[in-house]
Amino acid sequence: MNYEVIVVGGGPVGMWLAAELALARVSVCVIERLEEPSDQSRALTLHPRTLEMFDMRGLKERFMKLGRPIRTGHFSMLNTRLDFSVLDSSSNYTLFIPQVITEQVIEEHALKLGVVVHRGMEVVSVREQEQEQEQGVEVVSVCTSGPQANVAVMTATYVVGADGAGSIVRKQAGIAFPGTDTTLTAILADAELANPPESGVHSEYSERGGVMIAPVYPDIYRVILTTPRMMEIPKDVPVTLEEVQTGLYDLLGTDLGVSNPRWLSRFGNATRQAQTYRKGRILLAGDAAHIHFPAGGQGMNVGLQEVANLGWKLAGVIRGWAPDTLLNSYHDERYPVNTQFLRNTEVQTRLLDFTPAVLAHRQLHEEWFRHPEINRSMAEQISALDVCYPAAGNVPQHPLNGKRFADFELWLPDGMTSYAYDLLHEGRFVLLHLAQDTKISNELRHISLSHISYVEAVADELPVGWRDVHTVLIRPDGYIAWAISVKQTDISSVIKDGIVTLI
Ligand SMILES: Cc1cc2nc3c(=O)[nH]c(=O)nc-3n(C[C@H](O)[C@H](O)[C@H](O)COP(=O)(O)OP(=O)(O)OC[C@H]3O[C@@H](n4cnc5c(N)ncnc54)[C@H](O)[C@@H]3O)c2cc1C
Incomplete structure (x- = not known):
């Protein structure tokens, strides 16, 4: 089978890219390992710039009906919240919405636009064809159920790896993924709480540990926990309900009646970024291009925004109204933005420690964030409203060149x-x-x-x-x-x- 673009990975980022390409009438398919969409929601937030982007495609109302707007965000679990309500945007809030629902809406949108989704297929090889007469990329997948001999070979003019942190596309393309390994971990439990906090949400941080609690569904709460002892436990050690109960009890004096976990997970602060987002006809996006500690709820948002940058460029090159070199600007524009965002998550992670020095730093940050200008500046970073691109060099200068377009x-x-x-x-x-x-x-x-x-x-x-x-x-x-x-x-x-x- 031949496509103009094959997207490997049908998570939120891959599916959104496919939708953007289909909107531009590019023939595109998504190859996804899972037979059914995942029922686990890592992300719970859609930030202002992502909501603006959905607004630009007429989808914002759909998301608004399914989520809950919240006027503030957090930085490293500090008590001084970031105030999004002062931001210069028609989406001056974060939308609390489980990733599973975000993915459903995006997939429905993609399917309506004609995206072909091959589920239950795991990509095992990605090879750029180098002979002049057959320029493109060959993608080999195997069925994840049934006989492994069931192999599919497809080709495309371009392939995008949106296949998550362990990206086979990145590895097959030989793109380095430099960065740092996990040095601390935290746990999450999506579970029932017989005695939830009074307001439904709770966050506290002291020398004994940190906890954040928020409702995900009417009967399910997300509990995020880390303590001095817990943060040293390696990421691959499974989380038990007992660990959550003990952690809550140690920090709050009650385990809140936590039971029936739907999902237990331990996550770490490994931080890496692909050396290049493009190698020939192969491109990377989302977690395949960058990983980090999920501080401030940014990873999925950043991935969605970056494929909005990539979609029209790929379409332009394929439809012939832009030269192939335009694709280089995807890396050139997004790499510095993401370097800044990874730094921001690293700073948040540095503040997640329980030594007297770090607790004093947290206190200082609390005070700084009470200053409206500092609070606003950080809110603009987390919401991604501060993102802008270098102005083109060959057009007359104007202060708006390269800036974000706000609605009016x-x-x-x-x-x-x-x-x-x-x-x-x-x-x-x-x-x-x-x-x-x-x-x-x-x-x-x-x-x-x-x-x-x-x-x-x-x-x-x-x-x-x-x-x-x-x-x-x-x-x-x-x-x-x-x-x-x-x-x-x-x-x-x-x-x-x-x-x-x-x-
Ligand atoms: C605890 C936690 C909380 C988080 N909270 C937030 C938040 O609040 N806000 C936020 O913005 N982000 C958050 N994130 C980050 C967010 O979940 C990720 O950044 C996002 O899922 C990345 O999307 P993606 O499409 O790039 O990758 P993924 O969601 O990982 O999707 C990749 C897809 O590729 C498929 N795949 C992999 N390999 C292959 C293969 N060989 N062949 C075919 N298919 C393949 C996988 O099955 C998967 O469906 C959080 C992360 C964690 C761990």
Whole structure:
């Protein structure tokens, strides 16, 4: 079987990438080892930038119906919460929603768009074909049930490994995964609590240990625990209910009547990042590209955001409206963003210790986070609203170039109002002309391209930094490729002979 793209791994990241590609009419399949979706929710949060991204595809409302918005987030289990409500976003909260539900919504969306999902197939070999006449990648999988002899060989122009931390794609491509091993562990239990905390949620941290409790489903709570003794237990030692009961009792003086665990797991702080996100026709995304301690609930969010960056680039190269070198910008843009995010999780992990020095550091951080500017700055990091990309070098400078595109209300020529994010539902670039400049708009109107929508609009109130904007090109992932100011009457620096500079 031949596809334009094969995505290995049908977790949240692989499935979202496949959906983005299908939206751009790329023929894509997902190969997933599990016969049925997992029933274990590692992630419980969708952060503001991820919600904005879903908003840009018309999916946010669906998630909102299934989750619970919470106005704050945490940093290293500190008592001073990060205030998301002050963030400059229409999604200024985190959505509490089990990963299982997030994955269901994404998979439904992907299937509707025509993504082919091969379940119960484990990829065992990924090999780039090097002969000129057969350029592509060969992927060999075996059925996970039935006779192992049941082998499938597929080929694709590009393969993306979204196959998690132990990624076979990364290993087969020979991409190094440098970083550090686990030095501390914590445990989680998704279980019933006969005597849950009064408000349903609880968090405390002292020299005896740290505990966080929150409801996952109406009858199931997540308990996260670590103590000075527990954090030294190797990651592969199974967690028992008794360990959870004893840990809770030691910290809270009660085990809260914990019983019937649905999932018990021990996780560690190994932190690694793939040396490159691209090698020839093979690319990596999500946990296959980076692992870390799950502090601040960021891993899945970051993976989803990075494949929004990759999806349109792969589509552009495959459809022929962008050169293959555009794919290098996936690594160039995302690697530094993720390096920063891994540092952030490492700092949080350093604060998870029980020595007097670390407890004093925690106290200092508590105080710092009471300052609104510091609190906001960290909230912007955890929510990923601070992410921006280097401005393209070959377009006129404008402060908005490379920045995140935030939603605002527009008036369209038919007299209807629209939210700017609605213009991105089809996953195309949006060439937005705001200046009502007839000479230019006549020229722009003739630009009819499969990957760019031309929109004329005006706004009663433009966001900060937008007042002088004449025309702006918004990328499918919601970042500003370039903006032209009203002082710049010559648009030929970005659009010449109908060719639009994209990046
Ligand atoms: C305790 C804990 C709590 C967390 N909480 C949060 C949180 O609140 N917020 C957040 O954003 N993140 C959180 N994370 C991180 C988040 O769960 C991961 O970052 C996310 O699941 C990564 O998604 P992925 O699709 O890249 O990889 P995965 O979810 O690991 O999916 C990879 C898929 O690939 C498949 N696969 C693997 N090998 C093969 C193969 N050879 N052939 C075919 N298929 C294969 C697997 O079966 C799997 O379905 C948490 C993690 C942990 C451990």
